[in-house]
Amino acid sequence: GNVELTFEAIAANGYFQYASSGPMTATFYFDPVSDAVAIGLPTKQGFENDPLPLALTLDTTDKDGSEKLGDFFYAKLCNRASFTTSYDEVTSGDDDAVIVGTTTSTIGYKRIPIADEGSLIVQADQYWHGNCNFEVIAYAEEKEDDEDGDNRKVTDSVFTLKILAVPTPATLSAPESVVVDEGNYVAFGADLTATRVDL
Numbered sequence: 001g002n003v004e005l006t007f008e009a010i011a012a013n014g015y016f017q018y019a020s021s022g023p024m025t026a027t028f029y030f031d032p033v034s035d036a037v038a039i040g041l042p043t044k045q046g047f048e049n050d051p052l053p054l055a056l057t058l059d060t061t062d063k064d065g066s067e068k069l070g071d072f073f074y075a076k077l078c079n080r081a082s083f084t085t086s087y088d089e090v091t092s093g094d095d096d097a098v099i100v101g102t103t104t105s106t107i108g109y110k111r112i113p114i115a116d117e118g119s120l121i122v123q124a125d126q127y128w129h130g131n132c133n134f135e136v137i138a139y140a141e142e143k144e145d146d147e148d149g150d151n152r153k154v155t156d157s158v159f160t161l162k163i164l165a166v167p168t169p170a171t172l173s174a175p176e177s178v179v180v181d182e183g184n185y186v187a188f189g190a191d192l193t194a195t196r197v198d199l
Contacts, residue, residue: 034142034153054120074109078132101152129165168198
């Protein structure tokens with residue numbers, strides 16, 4: 001916005017006489033620029049085979065309330081996990097393959113409506129456990145800017161999701177009954193098996 005400052009020069013001699021230049025007012029214009037997005041993820045840990053809800057938070061850091069988040073944010077998971085909701089993936093021919101006004105590429109990321117920020121659910125591959133990167137790109141837009149190249153600010157973050165291992169019961173197959181003559185050994189054949197399910 002605009003700020004006006006008034007200047008006045010005073011001259012004084014040795015007899016304590018003063019003369020004023022008269023007031024002069026100068027107007028300073030402070031050009032608004034967009035600020036970073038605050039990206040938070042309080043829950044980063046889940047268990048093998050269970051869905052993992054992500055309470056992602058996105059917020060502007062501007063204090064005067066003149067900025068807004070973009071209509072979409074962009075997210076990418078490691079190749080061992082996916083979102084339970086289907087989102088379009090950004091390709092090179094899309095309008096937002098590079099966020100307008102920036103050099104940030106979103107190719108290969110999922111395009112997610114900003115309204116879904118706190119309701120993402122991740123599902124890892126069955127029986128898989130380990131660390132999975134969760135990458136997020138979001139931007140804030142200064143609504144009162146003159147679009148001179150600094151009206152959008154991109155912020156990106158990478159979080160590590162930890163999928164913890166859990167034991168999976170084996171599949172057991174056994175005969176219902178075995179008849180053995182007294183004094184003989186009990187011999188089990190192929191009808192007694194234990195199969196590991198988690199491969």
